[in-house]
Amino acid sequence: MRDYVKAKVGEQHLVPLISSPDVFTQSVFDALPNAFVMKANHGSSFVEIVQDKSKVTFDGLRTMANRWMSTDFYLIARERHYRQIRPRIFFEELLLDEHRQIPADYKVHCFGGKSGRPMMYIVVISDRFGNNTRGDVFDVHWNHLDVGIGPYARSTTPPPPPENLNSILDMAAVLAEDFNYVRVDLYAPGNAVYFGELTFTPGAGVVPMRPDRVDFEWGRLLT
Known part of the structure; x- marks a missing residue:
């Protein structure tokens, strides 16, 4: 999807990608910045916003990520485009507006x-x-x-x-x-x-x- 958007409108319109690891490990967690967003690519609402890394743990995020990765989102409502997606966890920069709030x-x-x-x-x-x-x-x-x-x-x-x-x-x-x-x-x-x-x-x-x-x-x- 990122390649499609890059080709259509340009890379400057992509939220900066921090990491897209094959496996979410302690070293991946340690390398993340203080604020970030964890997402998965194969379903809806697989989003976790972290504004202060000191308030979360690797074990907590890994448990969440494993739950997402074990979910076959196609089976929930038979949305067929989810069926062929290879599940993946990735981390993006956290976007904030001028008031330091999550943007609309x-x-x-x-x-x-x-x-x-x-x-x-x-x-x-x-x-x-x-x-x-x-x-x-x-x-x-x-x-x-x-x-x-x-x-x-x-x-x-x-x-x-x-x-x-x-x-x-x-x-x-x-x-x-x-x-x-x-x-x-x-x-x-x-x-x-x-x-x-x-x-x-x-x-x-x-x-x-x-x-x-x-x-x-x-x-x-x-x-």
């Missing part, structure tokens, strides 16, 4: 990328790893839509558009141009834009949307 997650749903500029809706997940997680849906003009998605509550006061909104949308469009549908996840701390992931079956295709008609309306865009 811009999940750009892209419909019809193969036919030109896709139809796009942006789901902004704020404070994803905190105690006040919110999910807000916008169109490309940053109109706050009366749409709820998944378990997230909408913000009473919606977040303002990022200064680099056009860059976010342009990158999402480029990464979506080989697909009829894909959700492009991006981060935009400061004035940068970083790639998160490409998702073809968000929530295994069963995440509830509110009101129900939105599920139908977005589904029609797949035809």
Whole structure:
């Protein structure tokens, strides 16, 4: 995936990779910086944010990594693209915004990328790893839509558009141009834009949307 993104939009949009070891050992742990993110490549929510290495242990992270590695994510909801992925643990730099917080997650749903500029809706997940997680849906003009998605509550006061909104949308469009549908996840701390992931079956295709008609309306865009 990193090679695909590098070829499409450039290496500068990849979150810097610290390590991608064949085996997670004590020496790998010892070489990690004070702050990092541990991930696995073969499923959803395999993410562990470490902001202070002194507060975690190698044994604790290894147990978590082994649990991830032993999980066949295809068997959970039969999302077939997970079936051929060779499981791997890797470590990335921890991205922080100007307030030293985890940046918002811009999940750009892209419909019809193969036919030109896709139809796009942006789901902004704020404070994803905190105690006040919110999910807000916008169109490309940053109109706050009366749409709820998944378990997230909408913000009473919606977040303002990022200064680099056009860059976010342009990158999402480029990464979506080989697909009829894909959700492009991006981060935009400061004035940068970083790639998160490409998702073809968000929530295994069963995440509830509110009101129900939105599920139908977005589904029609797949035809």
